[in-house]
Amino acid sequence: MTAPARTAARDAGRTGAQPAIITDLYAALTERGMSLVDVTWEQHRLHESRRWSVVDMLSAVDLDSLTARDRILVWNAGRAELTTKPGADRLERQAEAECRRWGSVNPSVAAVMEACGTWSRYWNEEEAHHETVFIQLAQATGMEPISDETFIQFRQVFPDDDMLRTLVLLAISEITAAVNYGQCQHVVEDAGLRRIFKQVAADEIQHRNYFVSFAKALVDSGEYHPKDAFAVAHLFLREDGELQGSTREQRENRGTHVNWWDHLETGGSDFRPEAIEKKEQLICGALKKITGIAVGSRDEVEDTWMDLLDT
Numbered sequence: 001m002t003a004p005a006r007t008a009a010r011d012a013g014r015t016g017a018q019p020a021i022i023t024d025l026y027a028a029l030t031e032r033g034m035s036l037v038d039v040t041w042e043q044h045r046l047h048e049s050r051r052w053s054v055v056d057m058l059s060a061v062d063l064d065s066l067t068a069r070d071r072i073l074v075w076n077a078g079r080a081e082l083t084t085k086p087g088a089d090r091l092e093r094q095a096e097a098e099c100r101r102w103g104s105v106n107p108s109v110a111a112v113m114e115a116c117g118t119w120s121r122y123w124n125e126e127e128a129h130h131e132t133v134f135i136q137l138a139q140a141t142g143m144e145p146i147s148d149e150t151f152i153q154f155r156q157v158f159p160d161d162d163m164l165r166t167l168v169l170l171a172i173s174e175i176t177a178a179v180n181y182g183q184c185q186h187v188v189e190d191a192g193l194r195r196i197f198k199q200v201a202a203d204e205i206q207h208r209n210y211f212v213s214f215a216k217a218l219v220d221s222g223e224y225h226p227k228d229a230f231a232v233a234h235l236f237l238r239e240d241g242e243l244q245g246s247t248r249e250q251r252e253n254r255g256t257h258v259n260w261w262d263h264l265e266t267g268g269s270d271f272r273p274e275a276i277e278k279k280e281q282l283i284c285g286a287l288k289k290i291t292g293i294a295v296g297s298r299d300e301v302e303d304t305w306m307d308l309l310d311t
């Protein structure tokens with residue numbers, strides 16, 4: 001690390017400058033001379049500044065005021081969040097393996113992988129808050145409990161994929177969760193429950209931003225091609241694609257892991273937190289940040305993906 005970079009990092013920690021996600025991680029590591037200790041310090045400061053208490057949040061909910069729709073939204077959220085731990089566990093393992101693989105080939109890419117693997121511990125801890133807040137609330141309001149069998153089934157690990165594809169998929173999953181919770185926040189009456197949905201949605205946006213920064217770092221390294229980012233986005237945005245969630249006529253029978261947003265039970269209510277257009281715009285925004293290529297719709301994503309396949 002260069003002396004100016006060292007001073008800047010030290011000052012940021014000492015003077016209480018707002019912690020933030022390093023959005024140009026590859027340049028920070030290669031041009032600005034940031035070390036993994038510096039990157040970890042930024043991750044840690046941000047994590048600590050955003051911590052919140054599940055116990056306190058739960059105590060602010062007026063259980064008796066919750067409607068049948070509120071309760072089904074909470075119940076669904078708990079089931080969706082149960083599947084995040086295997087995602088984070090798998091990311092940690094994959095990032096460590098990729099770090100070793102790149103170590104002698106491209107040490108800067110190895111450092112990006114290590115930064116990602118290190119951050120996965122914060123991600124996992126934050127998702128633990130989401131899982132427990134929703135499951136405890138669902139249980140307290142008398143919703144169908146989660147059996148140990150279901151719990152274990154929902155912990156099944158995702159299959160491995162190329163790292164850029166994985167990060168883009170995770171960014172899109174966070175967008176899906178953030179938009180769904182944002183929609184929920186607008187239809188619930190109880191102030192305590194609204195605060196929970198708002199807090200969790202804000203966490204998911206922060207996770208999205210991290211995945212975007214790691215994915216961008218891989219593309220910036222020149223070792224990963226933007227076409228793979230577009231391929232994953234297309235998978236979600238195409239007609240009857242993953243983004244349609246539980247409204248799709250044909251759902252994927254994965255046989256490996258559970259994606260609860262595919263299943264979503266409405267319990268007789270006609271409210272569905274899908275908001276497809278919003279997700280489409282956020283995915284396009286993420287692609288722009290990751291690859292530098294601007295697209296504004298799912299058709300443009302498909303066209304760009306096809307063009308990139310020829311490059």
Ligand SMILES: [Fe+2]
Pocket residue numbers: 081084127130177204
């Ligand atoms: Fe979550």
Ligand SMILES: [Fe+2]
Pocket residue numbers: 127174177203204207
């Ligand atoms: Fe998340």
